[in-house]
Amino acid sequence: MELAFERRGSGPPLILVHGIGHHWQAWLPVMDRLAASRDVIAVDLPGFGDSPELPPGTPYTAEALADAVESFCALLDVREPHVAGNSLGGYIALELASRGVVATATALSPAGFWTRGELVWCQTVLRSLRASAETAARATSDGLLARLLASRAAGRAVASFLVAQPSRLDPVALAAATQALAAAPGFHPALEAFTDVMPPAPPKSPITIAWGAHDRLLPRRQAVRAAKWSGQRVKLLQGCGHLPMSDDPELVARVILEGSAPRWPA
Template sequence: MTATVSFTIDSPLGPRPATVAYERKGAGEPLLLLHGIGHHFQAWHPVSDVLAADHDVIAVDLPGFGTSAPLPPGVPYDLATVAPALGALCAALDVERPHVAGNSLGGLLALEMGRSGLVRSVTALSPAGFWSQAERRYAFTALRAMRVGARTLPLPALERLSRSGPGRAALTGTIYARPAHRSPGAVVAETLALRDATGFEETLAAGASVRFTDDVPGIPVTIAWGSRDRLLLPRQGVRAKSAVPGARLVRLPGCGHVPMNDDPALVARVILDTARAVGAGAARS
């Protein structure tokens, strides 16, 4: 069941209020789940029940996405603001240094939270920020095309398309390797989430100059990339490994940009293995 939480964030304009929607389930060490641009926390539903068998799972709609409120006017959607805001969110939920897994934009935010000491492990699935300028332009063009399609299609046409495998491929083939496996209802919901995302343009604008070049020392980090990622090409994983040399780089065979739907069992295992590495490292020391 969706809940909301309000908290105060630090911003270039001073302290400002923020309210986000989230879903929480399970018990154990906390695990924060962060979706990609234009998506919503339901992107994690293929894996969240499995993760909740071992963890207190908190899947969040990022500010300006899903049903979360946008950031206050003038507050930037950049790493320097949003990553600490997620730390403030955790404090508001009485969660201290969770594990974090993120996809795309969420993966970039997860790495920034790791670099800032806010979390105990990081799993980044096809994280943004390791692109060349040409690759970034290509990805942003594809995202804007998806956004235009989502905003142009009338709801009845969207619902008709979602009822067939080819229609689901037309709507979501950019981000899924197996779009026909996505349910019609889920495809409609995530297309509407993309259409209505109030933070979309400002997040893209903030991402135009982003390159993640810092190490994330002292905690387990896994960077995983789908072999069929058509949005952020798999070769970017090699750059990510170079920037974060202590990270484990994992290939996700047959998976697209949002791999939780393409191979839920594999993605869940990667996230759980990363979280368990914290205990293993403590035992070895």
């Protein structure tokens, strides 16, 4: 499947997969760090960013989105790449590892390790953020939206459930992310499909799982279940929320580079 993407650097290929409602630009804080030693390909999932929607009749399940990423890699003739993902993208990374079609997978606060109550919380928060983004996008032009989100109160209201350090966010990037969230046609069907998401099959490729210590959307207690599923320790990202790439780019880049070494983590 043809998808919008940004490609930088050289070395072993590394696919970056964003979370629900986001776009490839979520990875901008870490892309150049990764591109120093990897062929980095940050992709827009179907129905998000500038990518087309899934074909009519195709459900927006995590497995279908993983199919799209796998076929995208085949289209680029990228074979057995490393992959890293955040949130829904983290689940997709683990799903691809369970298929054995990637060299390694790094998942940052991956979806799917929730209880029923935690799932309802996640869906409620995300619906609220989508509604707020739609309101902001309708009410303001690009420039006004950037200035609105630059204010301390507005920026925190938009970002506090996703990052631990809202003051570090670039207001222009935050405005672009808000517009991407408001406009994504894949948001609602993908969010509804969360109801049926369960941990994927055991991985056939080496994996690394890391979790923001201050994640408010998918709280860190879910990391305990991820550790039990994977049979290995989950790395806690201190000072980071659900989008650790924005909170501590250097730490996240290091975790991804270490995780994408061609070996099983110790």
